[in-house]
Amino acid sequence: MRFKSSVWAVAETSLIQLKMNLRFTSPHEKKPGIITDLLKRSYAELINAEPEHWGPEERNWEQYDLDVFQNPETIGACVFLSWVGDQLVGFGSYDPRQKPELGVIGHNCILPEFRRKGFGLWQLREILRRLAAMGVKKAKATTHEHVFFEPARRMYLSCGFRKVGQHQWAAHPDQDVIDYERDLDNIALEATS
Numbered sequence: 001m002r003f004k005s006s007v008w009a010v011a012e013t014s015l016i017q018l019k020m021n022l023r024f025t026s027p028h029e030k031k032p033g034i035i036t037d038l039l040k041r042s043y044a045e046l047i048n049a050e051p052e053h054w055g056p057e058e059r060n061w062e063q064y065d066l067d068v069f070q071n072p073e074t075i076g077a078c079v080f081l082s083w084v085g086d087q088l089v090g091f092g093s094y095d096p097r098q099k100p101e102l103g104v105i106g107h108n109c110i111l112p113e114f115r116r117k118g119f120g121l122w123q124l125r126e127i128l129r130r131l132a133a134m135g136v137k138k139a140k141a142t143t144h145e146h147v148f149f150e151p152a153r154r155m156y157l158s159c160g161f162r163k164v165g166q167h168q169w170a171a172h173p174d175q176d177v178i179d180y181e182r183d184l185d186n187i188a189l190e191a192t193s
């Protein structure tokens with residue numbers, strides 16, 4: 001029993017250390033294309049499984065990547081890359097244009113080989129921390145009902161979001177999207193604890 005609990009203690013310490021090592025940088029230190037690449041790798045399983053539904057999203061990702069690099073003071077200022085040491089593990093983004101009432105969670109993903117280590121949650125908290133620092137009161141996130149997005153749904157619920165709606169996805173009416181919201185009053189405290 002004592003052995004088991006010491007193993008857990010070591011595992012937990014390693015996880016905390018990994019989280020503490022997650023650092024965030026501007027995409028502008030890198031070249032255009034990096035955002036598209038991260039999105040394609042993060043959604044590869046879904047695109048390969050259902051290319052007819054999700055394949056067309058690739059064009060939107062390429063346009064988003066262009067927008068990030070062509071608008072460094074606006075869209076590009078609301079994107080960050082997430083690293084563990086020298087290893088790029090994912091990226092987060094947000095849209096604060098409706099501040100102070102609302103901030104919208106944008107693209108966020110963790111590369112498949114780095115998943116299930118708590119990075120997605122940590123990255124999402126960084127988005128919330130940045131929105132709260134801008135005076136935003138409430139955050140909104142949208143994801144899909146599709147089984148591929150179960151980790152995303154769990155991540156939002158785990159991060160204090162509550163489901164506020166579900167409706168048809170305009171691009172594909174046979175698939176639903178789910179809306180989540182959470183208040184940001186106490187986020188600064190959470191980020192430092």
Ligand SMILES: CC(C)(COP(=O)(O)OP(=O)(O)OC[C@H]1O[C@@H](n2cnc3c(N)ncnc32)[C@H](O)[C@@H]1OP(=O)(O)O)[C@@H](O)C(=O)NCCC(=O)NCCS
Binds near residue numbers: 043109
């Ligand atoms: C969603 C995503 C960012 C999560 O990244 P991650 O680093 O694996 O997430 P975490 O390790 O922080 O786990 C977050 C939660 O998801 C759960 N989770 C992670 N992978 C899961 C899986 N395969 N099945 C079920 N739950 C899973 C974790 O258990 C955790 O929930 P908990 O706190 O209730 O235990 C990642 O899966 C991803 O990039 N997916 C593709 C892109 C995407 O869906 N982005 C969100 C757009 S809305």
